[in-house]
Amino acid sequence: MIKIFIIALLINNIVIMRYLALCSYVGMTSDVGQSVGMGFAVTFVTVLATAATWPLYHFILVPLHLEFLKILVFILVIAALVQLVEYYLKKNVPGLYAAMGIYLPLITTNCAILAVTFENISNNYSFITSIVYAVGVSAGYLLAMVLLAGVRIRIRNSTVPKFLQGTPILFVATSLIAVAFMGFSGLIK
Amino acid sequence: MKRLWTLFKQGIIYENPLLMLMIGLCSALAVTTNVSNGIGMGLAMTFVLLCSEIIISLFRKVIPSSIRIPIFIIVIAAFTTIIDYVMQAFFPELSKSMGVFIPLIVVNCIIMGRVEAFAYKKGIVDCVADSLGMGLGYTWVLVAIAAVRELLGNGTFAGLQVMPDSFQPILFFTLSPGGFLVFALFISFNIWLKGRMNKTQARRDVAKEDAA
């Protein structure tokens, strides 16, 4: 199980190695604090979503032979969870709510969360393993966000060639981060 | 008819979802390791976009604004499931090679974005033109990126050996870092293209003013 966590966090990092959750990756990394906030929000929603969708699939959809409703049910559950989180933040942590602005509802369309819920099913994980996997993937997401936020600070203070200014340099930076991450594959024997 | 053609062209070039609007990026990088996946993904996404826009446009007068998002999700999820099962049945190899990315079409920002901004407000015929334009715009960029990555990373194009035997494939391009790099260059090229188009447009505007 530790293996699954390490693989999700580093070796097969959801953003750097699997290209998921890129919209928020590019959009919310201009500030390290924002990245951390987003990372934790995604972690929270992912774990909750796993805890909700896994039993839903195995105890309701499968016995009733309704597996084909998986996509529909899972995305609706995630959308509902995000609404709940939004409501809770608005009431109890208005500062964070205001800071996150438009990106909070965008967590619904975060490919990473939905991908995790699907993979818990297709990889036949047990409930505990699914939770571990969800935490691992979200931790990987948080890591990638913070890394890029840090790199962006450096980019702001350097001279970037004209043709790479704006988004291209971010992807070039990510490409280099990816090369570094590929070195992690030696971690698991 | 001219209006429809303009709408269609918007999606392909001027408002290309991937290059200009920069949405729907996730799947774009993951499935472009080879051209077959790129075409498959592009067409699957176009199918979901087209059907979703048609249905929502059809029922737009009936859908209350307050619950429109959940209804959009239901419609898009339904069509994503349909294309997923159709592909599993009739294109099993392609379906397996794309894995989790077909179901992920449901969270493709392009579809949600277009449905909200366009299908909810316009008539069916306009929606068909818009969705086909956006869908094909998405597809051609996918195929272009995939072509570069497959040719350089594997020496093949859609599985057919193109590069001579002496060509040593540069694995880098099929892997994550290569994907990001190729994408960065595509965006960069596109920003330049946009700049040129704006300059031409400005020149045309000035010429019109002079003529007037």
Add this chain to the structure above:
Amino acid sequence: MMKQYLRLGLILAAFAVAACVGLAFVYAATSDQIAANQDKQLNESLKGLFPDAEGFKDVTADMTALAGESKLETAYVATRSGAVLGLAIKAHGPSYGGPATVLVGMGTDRRIVGVRILAISDTPGLGLNASNPGYYVKKAEKVTFTGQFASKLITDGFVVKQDVDAITASTITSKAITAIVKASVDSGESWIERNALGGN
């Protein structure tokens, strides 16, 4: 106020029901084809391993559980004119990017007949080369990763990089597949012994 919520709820429910009904139709229409696709792949692989076999009997219930993290899916006995040719074991186990499903064929002479990869989701160009018919671990003799298991005695060593050639830069995948193969043949061997087949 209540009436308004009721109306909203009903519209939402109507869409949801329409979607579910539509999906049920599509599912009913495609599920047979999907099942047939899976059967086709299995049958082709079984035939590929045992071309002389006339029939395949399911003996999954007779098999012992696999060691380690591999899980047995199904096992078939390949027969010809009543004689047992060998055993085909379909198992899955964890690999780099998700589970991999492998079909291992072994003969009653305790040699592996062949290994087929039925499902794998590793990185193209690296781990995915396990199922790539054009990728050779021994370039001179044109031996693929799964091809190297053919004619291998099941009592031989299965240590990657020692007895088994790994895929370049894909040690995790190589070890994962090898582990599934090893677990499968161990279970297969115990079946052969229990059914008093094989000379030694």
